[in-house]
Each structure stands twice: as structure tokens, then as C-alpha cells.
Amino acid sequence: MQLTRWTLVVPVKTIIRAKTRLAGAAGPYRAELAVAIACDTVSAALSCPRVGRVIVVTADPVPAERLAALGAHVVTDPDRGLNTALRFGAAEAVRLAPDGAVGALQADLPALRPAELDLVLAAAAEFDQAFVPDAADVGTTFYGVRPGVSFEPRFGGESKARHLSGGAKELTLDGVASVRRDVDTVEDLRDALALGLPPTTLSVVARIRPPIAPGLVG
Secondary structure, three states: OOOOEEEEEEEEHHHHOOOOOHHHHHHHHHHHHHHHHHHHHHOOOOHOOEEEEEEEEOOOHOOOOOOHHHEEEEEEOOOOOHHHHHHHHHHHHHHHOOOOEEEEEEEOOOOOOOHHHHHHHHOOOOOOEEEEEOOOOOEEEEEOOOOOOOOOOOOOHOOOHHHHHOEEEEEOOOOOHHHHHOOOOOOHHHHHHHHOHHHHHHHHHHHOOOOOOOOOOO
């Protein structure tokens, strides 16, 4: 059976806006941490068998350069809000792969495991539109549509309810904790550490003082 191939659109904020709720804990490493998290998210996505390409939408040249070096296709954010950025990236996805499925993936999933993302994409391919709620069961970390289906992301705030009201199927899967663990707060970051972080993010976290997690040595 042929795999459904996906293009994932990942929105990356400018450094000055990124991870502001981590500023108190991360201090001078906040910007570096935000870029590292995005890099680990995109690297994991690119390693997923069902992912044909990752399109990064950003207006910041620093993460743009780093993510392009990883193999992402980078386009400039029109700077009219998150969902507009995602639709802009989705239009580019359709241009590059008209017969492929299109998904939106949050950029703050540093513990993301390719095998778990693969489970999500396999399940999402069964529905016209589908989404994965975040670990808090309020927001959304992934939203995707089958080829030819209108791409209508509703991210921001209580987006789980908005995606449900828009007719998207909620994917309730076991074994996909890393796909749901977005990182906005210190508590989120500790949870991501417990799942396991790749070297890029871990190397930044290890330099933060006082340590984010007991026993973490830089």
C-alpha cells in the first residue's frame, strides 16, 4: 500500500517574539533556546517516513538560515497572523506537491519522535481533515488535510474546540506524547525533558542556571 506523502508547514516566530514565557527561566538563552527547539522539531519532521518536505514560514533570517541548512524549504511570513502564515505555507505546499497531503505542525515540539509523528500522519490520512490536541487538551499541535481538501487551520488559544467546530476529526491515539508536548512554559520544558530531548535543545537547556531540571549538568 502506497504511503500518503505529506508536506508539513511549520510557522516560526521572529526571535524577539519567541518563547517569551520562558524568558524568566532561560534568561540570556531564550532566543537560542527558541531556535534550538524549532531546529529539533523540523529535524524530527524531516526524518518521518511519510513527510516529503517541510515548509518553514518565518520572517526572521536567523532561524530561516538554520532551518534551511537542515533541509527545510523556507518562505517569508506575510506577518498577518499565525493562521494566515499557515495558509500561505500551505499554498506553497500545493504548488510544490499538488497531489500531496498538507499539514500544519507547531514549531515548539522539541521532543518530537519521527515514529510518533508517522502514527499521526497515518491516522490523519483516513480523514478529510484531522488534528491532534496539545498535552493540555486545549490547543492544537497538528492539523492536516487530505489532498484536494480545503486547508482551514484554526490555531491560537482554545483551538481544539475551533477545529472540532470546523469539522476536523480529533485524533486520540496512544503512544504519541511527543507530538502533543508543545513547550511554552518551564513546566512544559520539564515534561519535554522527561520524554527525551535531542542534543540541539538539550545543549542549550543544560547551560541555563539555575538548572531547569534537578540533576541536569551543563
